[in-house]
Amino acid sequence: MTRCRLHALLLALALLLPVHAVAATAADTEIEYLLEFIASSGCTFVRNGDDHDSMGAADHLRLKYGRGKRYVDSAEQFIDRLATESSWSGDAYTVTCEGKTQPSGQWLHRALAQYRQAPVTNTP
Numbered sequence: 719m720t721r722c723r724l725h726a727l728l729l730a731l732a733l734l735l736p737v738h739a740v741a742a743t744a745a746d747t748e749i750e751y752l753l754e755f756i757a758s759s760g761c762t763f764v765r766n767g768d769d770h771d772s773m774g775a776a777d778h779l780r781l782k783y784g785r786g787k788r789y790v791d792s793a794e795q796f797i798d799r800l801a802t803e804s805s806w807s808g809d810a811y812t813v814t815c816e817g818k819t820q821p822s823g824q825w826l827h828r829a830l831a832q833y834r835q836a837p838v839t840n841t842p
Contacts, residue, residue: 748793748830752801753780755829761815763822766807775813797826 757776762769765778782800783790790796802823803810811822 745790745792745796748833749783749790749796751833752793752796752826752830753783755833756826759813759815761813764812764814764819766804766809793830794827797823797830801826 753776756763756779757773759772761772761775763772763775764770765775770778779801782805783796786800786805789799801811802821812819813822813825814820815825
């Protein structure tokens, strides 16, 4: 490979890196929002037949995300791959809020959609 081609290739790669870093940061921001949403929800989560409070559920999903981050490129993948079912038993996670029980994946996809639709506030 000629020196000029090598420089051009390195420049192209350098230009692509910031785009990937921004995408990862956006996904991390959304996933962190979801984890905080879970923790502050006050809802009850059922995982492998056992009830867990919202803080315990958020801690568990934070642990799963830390271990499985390489399999997640977006908030949707976080929900679908890590926050919907037990990777150990395959049993679906459910969440009960205000007496209504639903699959955790549906609940989190709605929360993500609402987060994305919320107006951005700029603070000086």
